[in-house]
Amino acid sequence: MPGANRWNYDGRVTQSHRADPSPSPAPQGDPAALAGLRQDLADADYTVQQLGEIVGPVAIAALDREQALPALDAARASTAPAAALMRLLSLGEQVTRRELDRALPRSGTAGAIRLGLVAAAGSGPDDGVRALVDLRPVDVGPGGLWLASDLGEVATNQAVHPEHVLGLGAAGRTLAELTVRSPVARVLDVGTGCGIQALQIASFAEQLVGTDISSRALDYAAFNAGLNEVALDLRRGDMLAPVAGERFDLIVSNPPFVITPRADSGGAPDGSGSQVPGGASSSAPLQRFTYRDGGRSGDRLLADLVGQIGAHLNPGGVAQLLANWEIPRGGHWSEHVRDWLAGTGLDAWVIQREATDPAHYAETWLRDGGITPERNPAHWQQAYRAYLADFAARDTEAIGFGYLILRRGSDQDAPWRRFEELTARLPPAPHHAIAHTLAAQQYLAGADQMLPGERLLAERLVVAGDVTEERHYRPGQPDPEVVLLHQGGQLGRSVRVGSNTAAAVGACDGELTLEQITTAVGVLTDAEPVQVRAEVLPVLADLFLDGFLTIA
Ligand SMILES: C[S@@+](CC[C@H](N)C(=O)[O-])C[C@H]1O[C@@H](n2cnc3c(N)ncnc32)[C@H](O)[C@@H]1O
Numbered sequence: 001m002p003g004a005n006r007w008n009y010d011g012r013v014t015q016s017h018r019a020d021p022s023p024s025p026a027p028q029g030d031p032a033a034l035a036g037l038r039q040d041l042a043d044a045d046y047t048v049q050q051l052g053e054i055v056g057p058v059a060i061a062a063l064d065r066e067q068a069l070p071a072l073d074a075a076r077a078s079t080a081p082a083a084a085l086m087r088l089l090s091l092g093e094q095v096t097r098r099e100l101d102r103a104l105p106r107s108g109t110a111g112a113i114r115l116g117l118v119a120a121a122g123s124g125p126d127d128g129v130r131a132l133v134d135l136r137p138v139d140v141g142p143g144g145l146w147l148a149s150d151l152g153e154v155a156t157n158q159a160v161h162p163e164h165v166l167g168l169g170a171a172g173r174t175l176a177e178l179t180v181r182s183p184v185a186r187v188l189d190v191g192t193g194c195g196i197q198a199l200q201i202a203s204f205a206e207q208l209v210g211t212d213i214s215s216r217a218l219d220y221a222a223f224n225a226g227l228n229e230v231a232l233d234l235r236r237g238d239m240l241a242p243v244a245g246e247r248f249d250l251i252v253s254n255p256p257f258v259i260t261p262r263a264d265s266g267g268a269p270d271g272s273g274s275q276v277p278g279g280a281s282s283s284a285p286l287q288r289f290t291y292r293d294g295g296r297s298g299d300r301l302l303a304d305l306v307g308q309i310g311a312h313l314n315p316g317g318v319a320q321l322l323a324n325w326e327i328p329r330g331g332h333w334s335e336h337v338r339d340w341l342a343g344t345g346l347d348a349w350v351i352q353r354e355a356t357d358p359a360h361y362a363e364t365w366l367r368d369g370g371i372t373p374e375r376n377p378a379h380w381q382q383a384y385r386a387y388l389a390d391f392a393a394r395d396t397e398a399i400g401f402g403y404l405i406l407r408r409g410s411d412q413d414a415p416w417r418r419f420e421e422l423t424a425r426l427p428p429a430p431h432h433a434i435a436h437t438l439a440a441q442q443y444l445a446g447a448d449q450m451l452p453g454e455r456l457l458a459e460r461l462v463v464a465g466d467v468t469e470e471r472h473y474r475p476g477q478p479d480p481e482v483v484l485l486h487q488g489g490q491l492g493r494s495v496r497v498g499s500n501t502a503a504a505v506g507a508c509d510g511e512l513t514l515e516q517i518t519t520a521v522g523v524l525t526d527a528e529p530v531q532v533r534a535e536v537l538p539v540l541a542d543l544f545l546d547g548f549l550t551i552a
């Protein structure tokens with residue numbers, strides 16, 4: 001993940017001084033032109049793996065820190081067509097028409113100009129060609145994708161435009177990696193941007209709808225859909241408005257969740273700048289970036305989205321969202337999210353990954369928008385104060401970042417709710433763990449039980465292959481003081497368990513039922529089986545939910 005900065009949409013550290021005055025229009029082309037380009041990119045082996053081999057891991061790591069120099073030098077030293085494409089289309093360097101004609105033999109420079117990808121200084125083979133858009137391979141989805149988006153700051157050395165269309169950033173990658181990949185009929189991607197989420201879901205969905213308020217974003221999504229041969233139904237409008245009355249099996253959204261000060265708190269999004277609240281500063285608008293700011297006060301955008309999303313889910317349908325939430329002073333981190341969920345009847349699993357204080361939050365997003373204290377101290381101070389005043393007005397102590405996994409369960413049962421903080425680095429492909437837990441929760445919920453997990457008593461369980469146990473003893477003591485179970489996969493959890501639970505888990509080798517095992521633990525510890533079960537079953541149910549234990 002670039003810069004390992006999950007707060008930032010693309011992990012970049014802003015280096016620019018001026019806002020890009022007028023972004024190029026999104027590229028577009030007819031199916032034949034897109035087919036030619038697709039073939040060219042495939043023949044050039046313009047893939048994440050090939051680019052990694054050309055520039056090497058050190059340059060890739062530097063790129064993650066927004067430093068293009070090592071990658072540029074390595075790409076210049078290579079004669080591979082993919083190296084020329086990388087220099088031009090993702091690093092912002094000019095190449096000659098000759099180089100581009102060689103890298104894209106079917107489309108040629110003339111075809112790339114017609115598609116709106118590049119502009120050329122002249123028609124001679126040595127004339128320079130510069131990129132108008134970013135076009136790069138990304139390694140999400142089963143076979144990877146080619147993704148066009150606006151040029152980033154590394155390429156332009158300018159602050160991005162308010163209508164900037166993001167490529168694959170850190171947040172987008174996170175959502176893609178979390179998205180459960182079971183075959184589904186209808187999928188909705190809210191705030192689709194360049195279409196990355198919808199495109200990476202295409203291999204397991206029958207029908208895909210993407211919505212966005214930005215027509216530039218939708219133009220990019222249409223180009224990317226054509227280039228990657230995906231059918232995408234794209235609709236313009238505010239959040240769920242374009243799908244009124246429609247239902248889906250999976251809804252994903254990396255929404256514009258960034259909390260931005262505004263005078264018109266709660267007003268409808270209109271694309272205007274947000275006014276810095278308070279006195280003289282109110283004359284200076286704080287730039288609104290469509291890619292990150294949905295035009296509502298505080299975390300209202302997510303409140304509205306969560307409140308309305310259930311009406312768009314088919315029974316059993318799942319929604320996966322990224323979000324920021326405000327944490328009220330003295331309150332629990334989940335307070336706002338619980339309020340959003342109240343009355344929805346949705347099952348909800350909410351994971352907070354990190355929390356930050358208002359000042360840190362303000363700095364992050366001011367820098368993301370190109371405002372730094374070095375460049376423009378007066379503007380920095382004014383805008384910084386606006387953020388602090390905005391959070392203070394709602395007595396916000398901190399801002400949480402995390403994921404919401406929502407499911408429309410049976411309307412009869414009380415909804416399942418789980419709120420947890422998971423701050424450790426997640427193992428690869430966390431979508432497996434999400435899918436596992438959703439299925440395990442449904443299994444556990446599908447029975448009348450006195451105790452959580454009672455249904456497991458009849459099962460023969462086994463310990464998952466990625467689980468290890470760690471024991472700590474006080475010197476001279478025969479029994480461990482602390483027993484920890486660790487997961488290598490799933491969500492990489494570590495759980496402290498009591499000795500009875502550890503004994504029961506240790507006996508889960510698929511031979512005996514859990515009822516037999518808990519009886520045996522009772523015999524060994526001189527306790528009634530009913531007491532042992534009351535103690536260990538809730539813990540074993542959680543271990544089952546989280547994939548430490550599975551049914552043999
Ligand atoms: C963070 S970007 C996500 C883009 C892409 N889905 C991804 O995962 O990288 C948020 C998207 O929401 C769009 N957006 C902003 N305000 C919106 C609104 N009120 N309604 C719908 N979409 C909106 C932006 O244009 C942008 O494309």
